[in-house]
Every structure is written in C-alpha cells, then in structure tokens.
Amino acid sequence: MMRGINHQNIFEEQEDYYQFLKTLDLMALSYEPDGTPAGRNYTLYAYCLMPNHIHLLIREREDTIGMAIKRIASSYAYYYNHKYSRDGHLFRERFKSEPVNDMAYFVTLLRYIHQNPVKAGMVEAVGDYEFSSWGEYMDKNGTLFPLCDTCTILNRLSYNELNELVNASLSDDVACLDVEDVSKGRPSDDQVMSLIKEKTGVTNSSAFQQLPADIKKSVLIELKNRRASLRQLERLTGIGKSMIYRLK
Template identity: 35%
Template sequence: MPRTARKKSKSGIYHIMLRGINRQTIFEDEEDRFKFIDTLRHYKQECEYNIFAYCLMDNHIHLVIKEGKDPLEKLMKRIGVSYVYWYNWKYKRSGHLFQDRYKSEVIEDDRYLLEVIRYIHQNPLQAEMITSNGEYRWSSYAEYTWRHSNIVDTNFILEMFSRNNETARDLFIEYMGRMSDSKKEFNLERTNRLTDEEAKEIIKNVIDNLATTQLQSMEKEKRDELLRKLKAIEGLSIRQIARIIGLNFNVVAKT
C-alpha cells in the first residue's frame, strides 16, 4: 500500500511513537533504557531539538519533540539507527528492531500539547504497571516533579500553568492526575488502528477473496507469503490477523 505524506507541523511540535517490530520488546533491562535516553540527549545537543515529554514502555516509545536544525525525518532516523546499532551489538542480533515507519502527529496548540503529554505520562497507569504517575521511572513525569531536568525542556510547559515555579509544578501534577480518555482524545492511536470490519475487507483483498479460514489448510509456503503481506499493512495487527483467519497468534507472529 502506498505511504501517505506526513503532515508538517506549523509549530514544529510532534507526538512521535516508535514501536518494536511485531510488537517485540525493545527494552530488556535498565541499561537499554538508559542507553536510549543517552541517545536522545546526544542528538538533542547535536540537532538542537526540544523534548517536552517521553515515556519508554517495554515495546514502544512515546516522544513529544520540537524540530531543531534538522527535519523530523532525519532526526528520527539518527536516533533510531544509533540505538538499534547498539542494541544489536549488545544482544548479538541483526536486522530491524523498530517498525519501519515511526508514527507522528502534529501538535498545533497549547491545549492539545498538554493533553498529549498527560496521555503519555498516563501510559504506564493505563497499562496497570503502576498505581500513580510518580511511580514510573522511565517517563518525563519525574523531570517535571523532581525539580531536576535531565533532557526535557520543562520550563516551556510549566510556564503554561504559572510563572511561579512551585505553583506551576502543583498545577502540573494536578492536571496530570486527571484521567484522560485516550480513545477519544488522540488521533495517533485511533486513526492508525483498523476495526475488525476494515481488517476483514483488507484481508479478503490480499488473499483474492478466498474464505479467510482457507488459510488454515493452505500449503505452508503460500500461507506464510500471504501472512507476511498482511503483517506489512499499517494498522492491521497480528492479533487481528490471527483472530480473523483463525490461526494461532504465535504462528502469525513468527512468520
């Protein structure tokens, strides 16, 4: 399927998501997370971009950044290539680690910027990994609340709440504590995910209108070829493919 051109942000600010290929884990331990943060820091200095939020989950990454002297595509390529090179060296592997195209969403106003940052900080909470925002170590929430900035440009966001630092932090914490409805608020998560009805139509087209269950008894070589085509379609998840076709999740994931 042809790729659509990315929308350009007039403000230069984007919500970025990087996901592990086939949703695989991209951070095995603390060292991996420290390395990725160091990579962000290195290119922040070199490319002069701003970072307003981040969250490192096990198999995906959220970033809110403002372009600097390099365009977004170049910046994300440099960050991705640098981390993957190190990760492959460490784990004695080769090949891709991230899905081949990061997702990006433009942010043009302050209200939406704050909503996106709140959504990102609440990712571990929504995943039931923690019971309160302050418990998660691998997001920028700590940089806003511990009064110590590591790689995040916190002042830009905090000044939206108050010119007084203490008041701004208190208001920020209160705002971050309000639960957001991610399904309603964020196009990045919503528009790139297909409904089962949409997925069924795409699958039928790829397999030349065969009954989806026919893949279960199809010759393995032919079946795997079709599964690889389906997995390459943006928005079509492995779980959806397995469910609609009636194959085991692991069979689809390992193809």
C-alpha cells in the first residue's frame, strides 16, 4: 500500500490514473542491455487506485518488492511533479507491505482491495469502480489496461464463486495493512509512535524492544485499549502479535 505524503491526493484527474496504470505495465518489464525483453520484474494480481492511496497485490520476480515499488513510485512522481509544476516527495517514504503465505489470505486481500471504493462510499458495487483490477476478472478482453495475472485465482475458484466472495462485504474488523481510518476510531501510525515517545522517550522499534518488560507491557496495553491493531503494533514495535495479544 502506497499513500500520498500528508494524505494528499496523488490522482487529480482521469489522465493521472491512466498514467499510473501505464507505469505499472512498463515497470513490470525487464530488458537486456541491448533492449531485448528479458522477463518480468514482478507479477501483479490485483490493484485499486484510490484518490490518495494505492493497493497492489504483487509477487516478486526479478525485483524485490522494495525495488519494484521504488521504480513505480519514482516514475509516477516524475510525471506528476512535471505535470503539476511541483517538486519533492509525492508518496510517504515507506510503503506498507506484508507477505501472503496462503490462498485463503490471498482471497481475503483480493476482496479487501476491490471493496475499497465501496467501503469509502465512492460507488455502490465493486464492479462500478473504474480504477481497480476487478474489470479484468469480469472480462479481461474488454479491459483497456490488462495488467493482472487473473488465472492464478480463476484456476482455483470459478468466476461465479469469486464474484460472490468479492461482492460479499468483509467485516470491518478485517483491516489489511491497517490503512488508517480515523472514522473507525483506530489511531494512525503517527499517533501510535507519538504516544510511545511520550510514555517512554524512544522513537523506534529497536529502542522500544530494549525497554524494561513492565514498561513495554504497560504501553502496549494502553495502545490496545486505544484500538491500535495487533498487526500495527507488531510492525511499529517489533514485538510479535501473539505476545501482544496475550497482554492483559
């Protein structure tokens, strides 16, 4: 997940969305020094472009995930800054990512990504949103930008089964990558780190892990009570989710 710096929009008009899709297509290809095609840097399974953030379900190939996102972000930021006569960062420095280790979670992510516009109240149905990959699953041949490997999932689930799953709303408790949503009462990453600094004086996960056990426990329990998620706390403190879950 990539978010605009300071929550700013990264797409201002339709052309910008199309440019980002073109960037996804171009950055996926790798070439030999003489310009001949040499394979793919990554495989894309799903995407959703929201006004101020982007979700990608992506598999590493030639590039690591960090290299792939850097290429994508740098190329699009160059376009955006040139078009809108600005300079500086467009995206937050660090994208959010997590591994997908089984098909069940793969399907959950596929549903979560495509339901983003519905959850945000932008459209009534998943298929109504123009700038997600769901159109490729509905009709790959009728898609303006066919970017995704849809066969990986459609070889395991029929389209009718997948369509039913994707259009069945996920629980609000399912917050993949913990996209910050103040309306649901969850603290942002910045708010979590601010409280950690206020209570302990430390500003990073390594320093937090060196704190006395009773201090770590007290802070983590307070953050849990403030509705910080287990995955968010694990990512920001380096303490395992199972350990945080058991704290009372």
